[in-house]
Amino acid sequence: MIGIGFVYLVAGSFFAACAVLGVVDRRWANALFHALLATSFFAGDRIGDLGNGVLVLALVAVATSGRMRRGEPAEAASPRGPLLALALVIPAAALGGTLLFKQVPALVDPKQATLVALATGVLLALALCWAVLRRTPLEGVRAGRRLLDEIGWAAVMPQLLASLGAVFALAGVGEVVGGLVGQAIPAGSVLGATIAYGLGMALFTIVMGNAFAAFPVMAAAVGIPLLVQQYGGDPAPVAAIGMLAGFCGTLLTPMAANFNIVPAALLELKDRYGVIRAQAATALPLLLFNILLLWWVVR
Amino acid sequence: MLVLSGVAVIALGFLLRFNPLLVIVVAALVTGLAAGLDPLAVLARFGHAFNETRYVTAIYMVLPVIGLLERAGLQARARSLVAGLKGLTVGRFLTGYLLFRQLSAALGLTAIAGPAQTVRPLVAPMAEAAAEGRTDVDPERVRALAAATDNVGLFFGEDIFIAIGSILLMKGVLDGYGIHIEPFHLSVWAIPTAIAAFLIHGFRLWLLDRRPAGTTR
Numbered sequence: 270m271i272g273i274g275f276v277y278l279v280a281g282s283f284f285a286a287c288a289v290l291g292v293v294d295r296r297w298a299n300a301l302f303h304a305l306l307a308t309s310f311f312a313g314d315r316i317g318d319l320g321n322g323v324l325v326l327a328l329v330a331v332a333t334s335g336r337m338r339r340g341e342p343a344e345a346a347s348p349r350g351p352l353l354a355l356a357l358v359i360p361a362a363a364l365g366g367t368l369l370f371k372q373v374p375a376l377v378d379p380k381q382a383t384l385v386a387l388a389t390g391v392l393l394a395l396a397l398c399w400a401v402l403r404r405t406p407l408e409g410v411r412a413g414r415r416l417l418d419e420i421g422w423a424a425v426m427p428q429l430l431a432s433l434g435a436v437f438a439l440a441g442v443g444e445v446v447g448g449l450v451g452q453a454i455p456a457g458s459v460l461g462a463t464i465a466y467g468l469g470m471a472l473f474t475i476v477m478g479n480a481f482a483a484f485p486v487m488a489a490a491v492g493i494p495l496l497v498q499q500y501g502g503d504p505a506p507v508a509a510i511g512m513l514a515g516f517c518g519t520l521l522t523p524m525a526a527n528f529n530i531v532p533a534a535l536l537e538l539k540d541r542y543g544v545i546r547a548q549a550a551t552a553l554p555l556l557l558f559n560i561l562l563l564w565w566v567v568r
Numbered sequence: 569m570l571v572l573s574g575v576a577v578i579a580l581g582f583l584l585r586f587n588p589l590l591v592i593v594v595a596a597l598v599t600g601l602a603a604g605l606d607p608l609a610v611l612a613r614f615g616h617a618f619n620e621t622r623y624v625t626a627i628y629m630v631l632p633v634i635g636l637l638e639r640a641g642l643q644a645r646a647r648s649l650v651a652g653l654k655g656l657t658v659g660r661f662l663t664g665y666l667l668f669r670q671l672s673a674a675l676g677l678t679a680i681a682g683p684a685q686t687v688r689p690l691v692a693p694m695a696e697a698a699a700e701g702r703t704d705v706d707p708e709r710v711r712a713l714a715a716a717t718d719n720v721g722l723f724f725g726e727d728i729f730i731a732i733g734s735i736l737l738m739k740g741v742l743d744g745y746g747i748h749i750e751p752f753h754l755s756v757w758a759i760p761t762a763i764a765a766f767l768i769h770g771f772r773l774w775l776l777d778r779r780p781a782g783t784t785r
Binding site: 273309318356364388420440480481531 | 569571572574578582587589590592593595596599600602603608610611612613614615616617618619620621622623626627628629630632633634635636637638639640641642643644645646649677678679680681683684686687688692709712713714716718719723724727733734738741742745747749753754756757758761764765768769
């Protein structure tokens with residue numbers, strides 16, 4: 270069955286090719302960084318938990334060495350060929366593949382349908398570029414390596430943050446924060462409980478970078494015992510709007526690196542927090558809206 | 569209480585602008601030690617989680633295609649497409665993209681767009697082209713707003729789809745308290761916020777268009 274292993278093979282091959290090109294171009298630190306990533310994608314399941322931990326330490330050591338170089342500027346040719354159509358191959362494959370692969374659970378792991386579709390789309394698009402534009406996959410890897418170097422070490426930040434979340438969960442950080450928030454609420458105040466819940470979701474999401482980590486904690490501390498059980502609020506809006514209040518927090522935090530930091534690098538913004546700055550004026554009024562809506566529903 | 573020291577490490581580390589990767593690893597170590605784990609156990613736990621979350625980093629496999637098309641002139645093509653449309657302002661263009669992103673995410677199609685797939689190769693250059701001639705708008709800010717619009721559209725569209733991760737998580741957590749709710753009821757309650765997000769972000773984009781030439785900020 271085709272599953273996540275296929276996706277890791279495609280992604281790992283790209284990182285490995287970047288490492289080889291890095292050696293060819295004498296960009297040693299970048300090559301080492303990409304080689305470590307390729308190792309993780311190819312052999313991560315075989316080197317054990319401790320081995321993976323050491324691999325992470327090596328990645329961080331390379332990243333903090335200050336020797337990784339940014340991508341070199343690239344010349345763009347004057348446009349020729351059906352470029353927009355080719356650019357839509359990956360989104361279209363993601364869409365079509367997701368729908369199609371779910372119909373053949375024997376062939377493709379339905380849980381990974383979207384990622385498998387994305388990887389298939391990448392291979393398809395590379396083949397079409399070769400056939401239509403006469404540009405080889407090697408050229409693609411070279412150009413992709415430049416973009417990856419433009420993102421630099423920030424590329425693994427989302428994955429490291431997800432791993433930090435696992436350590437936080439193991440240590441019970443959520444329960445402690447939930448207990449603190451629970452103590453801070455004035456007794457008998459629906460508005461107070463609503464504000465604590467909505468703000469707590471946003472703030473805890475800002476710390477964790479992920480509303481998924483915040484939700485079980487805030488639901489246990491405030492949402493279920495106070496808003497639902499004590500004040501008789503409908504659990505559906507309490508849960509749904511609470512989660513969305515958390516999403517407002519996601520817009521505000523560098524901890525949500527894949528949404529906020531990686532795009533800033535990818536768009537070559539000078540300000541690492543430029544995307545967050547552009548989101549703040551939407552996130553804050555929207556958080557207020559969510560808290561007021563929830564208060565209106567529960568009271 | 570002691571386990572919160574990792575959170576403090578994160579906050580301080582980001583504030584003092586240390587390398588974020590180093591800050592994350594130190595925070596994990598401090599948190600684990602505070603919880604009474606030995607350092608090797610923390611490292612193993614961290615390595616295990618790192619290995620389990622590789623799918624987050626797998627998205628970069630699209631970069632060869634994006635890079636190749638950019639060398640073939642994709643951004644210029646995207647620009648000229650927009651420049652040919654008179655009356656298309658940067659605010660209107662991004663509002664249209666916001667609506668597209670919210671609606672497609674509400675249908676569960678979250679992976680068809682994103683910073684690497686669509687924003688860098690298409691949306692950002694198109695938005696910049698639509699802002700051409702505006703001396704009062706910083707191209708850097710236009711690109712940042714393109715990425716921001718993608719995020720806002722995704723976050724406040726996807727929860728309307730009943731089979732998205734966050735809906736399933738909410739259902740799971742509520743089930744744990746003996747509260748059984750159909751995913752549909754959760755997704756319905758995402759609609760008011762989706763509309764509010766469109767209005768608030770759309771209003772900001774409308775303001776972007778209104779700013780008279782020659783003024784800043």
